[in-house]
Amino acid sequence: MDAMTSSIIFIIAAFCLGAVVIMKREAIPPKMRRWLALFSIAMIAFAFFLIVYALFTMGTGTV
Known part of the structure; x- marks a missing residue:
């Protein structure tokens, strides 16, 4: 399982x-x-950070 799949699972779980x-x-x-x-707010904030980070790094992966 790669990092993107783990991030997507975390984002879904947080929301x-x-x-x-x-x-x-x-x-x-x-x-x-x-x-x-408080715990869910922290998880959702981190999920938004992961979404923004994924958008900023989109297209910079290796082939």
Whole structure:
């Protein structure tokens, strides 16, 4: 599995975690909700960084 495939899997997982935290926010205990929200924000921010990095390095790979 190459680095791009791993990045795509991470990006999908980060956005899915964010969606689950938003959809199930009433069912999550308040103390855990805060930490899950912070963790998902950090993962989504890193996922955006990976997307931007992939766009900047697009086309510079070797043949």
